[in-house]
Amino acid sequence: MKKEAYLQISFAWLFAIIVGAVILFLAVFATTKIVKTERTAIDAKTAKEIGVLLNPLETGFETGKSNSLSLPAETRIYNKCSSSGAFGRQIIKVSQKSFNEWTDTDVNVGFSNKYIFSGEYAEGRKFHLFSKPFKFPFKVADLIYLTSSEEKYCFFNAPEKIKDEISALGQKNLILENCSGSEEAAMVCFGFANKKKCDVNVNYNSKYVEKGKKKMYFEEDSLMYAAIFADPLIYECQLKRLMKRAGNLALIYKDKAEFVSRTGCNSNLKSDLLILGNMANSLTGSAQLVSIKNIAETIKEKNSLADCKLW
């Protein structure tokens, strides 16, 4: 008798405990999932917002334009690049610090018309951005250079032209010449400086930037800045994307040359533009830039002398 009563009560309790535990587990599981989804959504939204806010950095008459971006929490902006497809893609991934831990998100936000040059990621609350047009020989795109306000760059022995440009930007993390007191700054050396002390070496005459053991070749100052601020892998990938856009633009200009010739407006650039288009589309690395540069120079000269300019 006693035993039966004891068994009945214990079963009811056991049942309640098991089901209660299941409900509690499900509630905790669902809450964790919702919080994680919410964090991912915030990261994705921030990444998209950053991309959208880069639209005003498109330049008109200006040669360089600086802006800053402040975020409410400690943030890492990951810069990824994909060169596949007609124009490749600029991918931005954002991770924010929450409860002293970096959120881990797989959401990548992509843009086809943006070219951001930075390290693998930039970390901080405040970020500096400046943009410069890249012309090859026509305007191809506006290049965006992203740095955290905590990353400092010291430009040592830079040519006057570069010095003037940097001081005109007024960006606080770009220091000229006197770098004492900012030991943590990355040294960007031009010309024959003590290479051991330099993090980045720029050979302005031979047109290459050396970072670690990697050499990145450039044409135009806009690409030189890109090589200084970007991770070598990102630089090479973005360069391929830029060349794809240049190739497509060359084909549009070739079609335009044909189209306007019906009004008697001749430019004599069709065959050169076709060559440029094909060469730009098949670029595999920055070392090949020099070979495309010659045809770009020829086109630039022909266009400037033409009665009917294409751009």
Next chain:
Amino acid sequence: MRNKKSLKRAQLKIQQMVFMLLAITLFFALAGMFVLVFKFSELKDSASALEEKNALLLVTKLANSPEFSCGKAFGNTKLNCIDADKVMMLKENIERYSGFWDVQNIEIRKIYPKTSKNTECTIANYPNCNFIRIFPREIASEYSNFVSLCRKGSFEGEVYDKCEMARLMVSYNGK
């Protein structure tokens, strides 16, 4: 007899508990679904708000992007000037540019001098038309900006530049 009675009471209690637990589970499931639906619609709203913001910011700068801008083709560099000849060639090659600007459509509509007809520009009727639609789809919710639309023309064998006033419209996928 007493034994049977207590057994029945216990069974009844278990039944009560099962119903209670079922009710609680159902309540949590419904509440969870409500929260999810609410969050999902919030996410959709912010996505379309971002698209709208993208269109708004893009429209102010699109005319200066290389696929549209005049450059020095019509004299000095002009701000907010669209090269109509180039845009026509872009329209012809638009399949390569699908998804490039992340907007639904882009349209350039001449507003001055005014024309009574509403004709879309094609290679066949250009320049006797009044709007260029970049992607072959309708314009929905849009933001616009005033621009000059320039092209090359010829009169008695003489080539001249002709610039007209136009509206550049960027349409986004609104709700």
